[in-house]
Amino acid sequence: MALPLKFTLVTAMLLLAACRSDPIQFHTLTPTQQGNHSRTTVGVIQIETISVPPQVDRAQIVIRQGNSGLAILETQWWGATLVDELRSALVDQLSNSPVQGRHSVRIDVQRFDSVPGQYALMDVEWRLRSAGTGDTPRMICRSTLQTPSGATIDDLVLAQQNNVKRLAALISQAAVRPQANCPAP
Secondary structure, three states: OHHHHHHHHHHHHHHHHHOOOOOOEEEOOOOOOOOOOOOOOOOEEEEEEEEOOOOOOOOEEEEEEOOOEEEEEEEEEEOOOHHHHHHHHHHHHHOOOOOOOEEEEEEEEEEEEEEOOOEEEEEEEEEEEEOOOOOOOOEEEEEEEEEEOOOOHHHHHHHHHHHHHHHHHHHHHHHHOOOOOOOOO
């Protein structure tokens, strides 16, 4: 009777060990802060709305595979849904903008592609307006930002962080220097 009980316990332990899943790793679009961020801000750029394609607006990181495939990475997650991660990262980047006065921006991400070993891409339409101008945008721009990436998920996240920094810089530049044309990426 003792042998079948031992056999059952060993079998149960092996089955439980086989069911172990890999731990979830969390990533953020907000980079670690470097340099002096103690500057007093005179103006502000408020984010009104942000939208991203529904295929990628989830907690799990989504990568492209081949020409038409997508893969949802079950163990590689954003710290929040992608739209919330993007909002947090842009608020962080825009908080140090040297703008005068109050501005607001609406951001519509058309594409958010992550291709391991190749690139991270953000194709964004954004509308900037000054406070007090009603719903009339001062500037409507479309920016396609692409950064080369290494093969790891960490490399892809860093490349997308770079795209967010570049987008924030474009929005800030447009708010600081009113111009007829959109700033070039």
